[in-house]
Amino acid sequence: xxxxxxxxxKSPNDFSFMLDQNGPFATNLLPTHEGLMAGGLSSFRGLLSxxxxxxxxxxxxxxLFLGVSSFHEVFELQRNGHKKEVVSRQVYLxxxxxxxxxxxxxxxxxxxxxxxxxxxxxIDVMRADAFSREDRALGEMRxxxxxxxxxxxxxxMAFDSRVSDRARFEALxxxxxxxxxxxxxxxxxxxxxxxxxxxxxDFLNDWVWKPESLTGEADAAYLxxxxxxxxFRWTGSKIISVDEGTEMQDSLQxxxxxxYMERRIAVVRERNGITREIPVYMxxxxxxxxxxxxxxxxxxxxxxSVAIDDDFGFMGVCENLRDVQAFQEHLxxxxxxxxxxxxxxxxxxxxxxxxxxxxxxxxxPRVQMRKFxxxxxxxxxxxxxxTHESFLNYYxxxxxxxxxxxxxxxxxxxxxxxxxxxxxxxxxxxxxxxxRRQREIEADIxxxxxxxxxx
Numbered sequence: 001x002x003x004x005x006x007x008x009x010k011s012p013n014d015f016s017f018m019l020d021q022n023g024p025f026a027t028n029l030l031p032t033h034e035g036l037m038a039g040g041l042s043s044f045r046g047l048l049s050x051x052x053x054x055x056x057x058x059x060x061x062x063x064l065f066l067g068v069s070s071f072h073e074v075f076e077l078q079r080n081g082h083k084k085e086v087v088s089r090q091v092y093l094x095x096x097x098x099x100x101x102x103x104x105x106x107x108x109x110x111x112x113x114x115x116x117x118x119x120x121x122x123i124d125v126m127r128a129d130a131f132s133r134e135d136r137a138l139g140e141m142r143x144x145x146x147x148x149x150x151x152x153x154x155x156x157m158a159f160d161s162r163v164s165d166r167a168r169f170e171a172l173x174x175x176x177x178x179x180x181x182x183x184x185x186x187x188x189x190x191x192x193x194x195x196x197x198x199x200x201x202d203f204l205n206d207w208v209w210k211p212e213s214l215t216g217e218a219d220a221a222y223l224x225x226x227x228x229x230x231x232f233r234w235t236g237s238k239i240i241s242v243d244e245g246t247e248m249q250d251s252l253q254x255x256x257x258x259x260y261m262e263r264r265i266a267v268v269r270e271r272n273g274i275t276r277e278i279p280v281y282m283x284x285x286x287x288x289x290x291x292x293x294x295x296x297x298x299x300x301x302x303x304x305s306v307a308i309d310d311d312f313g314f315m316g317v318c319e320n321l322r323d324v325q326a327f328q329e330h331l332x333x334x335x336x337x338x339x340x341x342x343x344x345x346x347x348x349x350x351x352x353x354x355x356x357x358x359x360x361x362x363x364x365p366r367v368q369m370r371k372f373x374x375x376x377x378x379x380x381x382x383x384x385x386x387t388h389e390s391f392l393n394y395y396x397x398x399x400x401x402x403x404x405x406x407x408x409x410x411x412x413x414x415x416x417x418x419x420x421x422x423x424x425x426x427x428x429x430x431x432x433x434x435x436r437r438q439r440e441i442e443a444d445i446x447x448x449x450x451x452x453x454x455x
Contacts, residue, residue, distance in 0.1 A: 015176050015297060016414075017054065019169075021421040024055050027169045028423075030159055031071045065091065066155065078156045088152045095151075099186045112178070115185070116149035118289050119177035125290045126419055129403075130410045132436035138428050139420050145170040151178055169424045180293050196379045197286045197312055204284070207334040210265040210277065218262035219279065224248070225392050227255045227449050231399065234392040239279075239319075252450050259392070261317070268330040278327050281317040281391075298413045312379060317386045321351050324370060324385050335376075344372035344383075351390055367400040368393055396445050403441045407434065 018025050067087055068074055077084055089105060096108040120141065127139045145167055148154055157163050157171035188194075205215050222245030225237035235255075240248075245258050252258065263279040270276070287295075318324045335342050349370045368390035374381050386394065394402055410416050411434045422428050446453070 015180065016418055018058065018176055019173055019418055019421075021169075021423040025058070025172075026423070027158075027165050027172070030168065030172075031074075062155065066152065067091075071159070074156070074159055078160055084152065084156070088150055091152050095182070099182050100189070112151065112182075113149045115178045115181045116151075116174070118181045118293075119174050120146055122177055122181075122290045122293050123173075123419065126294065126410070126416070130407060130416050130437060131433055132440045135428075135433050135436060138425055142167045142170055145174055148174075151175050154178075166424050169421075173419065177293060180296060181289055184289055184292050184296075191378065194286065197284065200312060200314075200376075200379075200381065201284060203334075203338060204264075204282075207338055208266055208331060210267050213265060218264055220260070220262050221245075222248075223259040223261055223388060223392075225257050225259065225388070227257065227392075227396060229255060229451055232396045232401075232445055232449060232451075233398075234389045234396070237388045237392065254451050255449055257392075257396070257449050266327055266330055268326045270326055276326075278318060278323045278330075280327055283315050285313045285315075287313070294410075294415065297415045297418065298409055313382045313384070315384045315386070317388065317391045320387050324351060324387060328370070328385060335374075340376050342374045342376055344374060347372040351385075351387060366397075367405070396449065398442060398445070401441070401445060404438060407437055407441065 017023060021027065062074075063069055066074060066077060067090060068077065077087060092105055092108045092112065093103065095112065096102055096105075099111075101108045101111050123139070123141055127136050131139060142164075144163075145154070145157070148157070148171070154171045154175040158168045158175075160168065163171070205213075220242050221239050222242060223237055224240050224245065226235045227233060228235055239261075242260075245260070248258065261281040263281045266278045266280055267275060268278055316324075316327060318327055332342065332344075350366075350368050351370050368386075370383075370385040372383055374383060393400060398404075411430065416433075417430055420428060422430065443453075
């Protein structure tokens with residue numbers, strides 16, 4: 001296991017700059033009313049003189065958000081319910097203007113509530129993906145934070161000495177996540193993301209799939225595969241009917257797996273002029289906002305555009321390499337006929353050997369896939385093409401399966417440590433937690449392949 005390093009702080013507004021428990025905004029360094037009465041602001045002023053512009057900028061952003069000019073006023077606001085309501089209304093109107101949510105406070109409030117729920121969901125997704133079942137309780141969010149959706153109250157909670165350090169950290173974490181969700185949602189609306197995905201689905205139906213096919217029509221089948229008992233890698237597979245697969249459900253042997261597929265049909269004309277049908281198991285997806293937030297954290301990037309540059313994804317699974325190549329050529333030919341003169345970018349192909357050179361830490365060099373991006377009008381799509389072999393290895397291979405890859409990224413790029421710092425969550429050991437979750441992933445794959453538990 002690689003040594004886990006803290007995320008590097010890159011800009012004054014970085015999420016990581018505010019949550020890094022080894023940095024100037026560590027929870028135990030944040031000013032509180034009790035600290036102020038005891039002269040405790042001197043340490044924070046010392047940080048201001050030492051760190052300079054970064055901390056001053058963040059302090060100014062905090063004061064502007066709350067409409068105050070000092071920490072004295074922050075603490076007064078904590079204890080004045082009427083003034084807090086007035087400030088909250090002003091903040092909601094400013095947020096409505098900033099993110100183009102309109103001027104109706106009730107509608108803005110509903111939208112901000114949705115952002116708060118998505119922020120909670122980011123934490124829940126991280127706990128489910130990065131922690132084993134026995135470790136998930138360690139990262140459970142405090143109810144007082146989960147039930148709060150007003151960003152003003154969350155910010156005030158972070159500076160309140162009557163609140164535990166854990167709840168103060170989680171309040172600041174939540175409001176920072178809400179900010180990222182709001183920025184991503186704003187960009188989605190401006191780009192018309194949902195509309196563009198529907199337009200691409202229309203293109204597939206009108207141009208790519210068999211002309212006689214009904215919209216949404218697919219042929220159902222099972223992919224019966226066999227796997228190596230040590231590596232879990234694919235050793236063979238064949239397509240069988242749904243009836244055959246249903247009959248086999250309770251009699252699968254060790255190393256066998258049934259994967260249900262609904263395949264579309266593409267009619268391709270090959271270079272020799274022969275026309276043939278290629279079944280393609282395909283999915284199109286628009287990334288969930290939780291995934292976009294996590295991606296932005298993994299890249300430690302302040303620009304929300306990087307989280308949704310490949311907002312849309314297409315995965316196609318063909319039987320073999322010949323079919324993959326023929327389908328790819330068919331796809332680009334139809335794009336050209338549609339008036340989209342596109343060419344693949346960031347092209348990587350390991351279906352026929354070679355190493356995958358992913359740009360992120362945690363990338364597995366032995367992973368098999370053909371991956372590229374295509375720029376179409378106002379949208380960029382990520383394409384992943386698989387053979388049956390590479391598709392089954394992508395989800396089952398002990399070394400290169402996607403769940404293990406995703407786990408490694410979350411730990412080795414510092415996202416788990418940033419969102420669940422050991423200073424806040426006593427008893428949480430990062431390396432032990434990663435090892436437990438990895439063993440759990442392998443156990444789940446083993447059960448799915450019907451191999452017995454190791455002695």
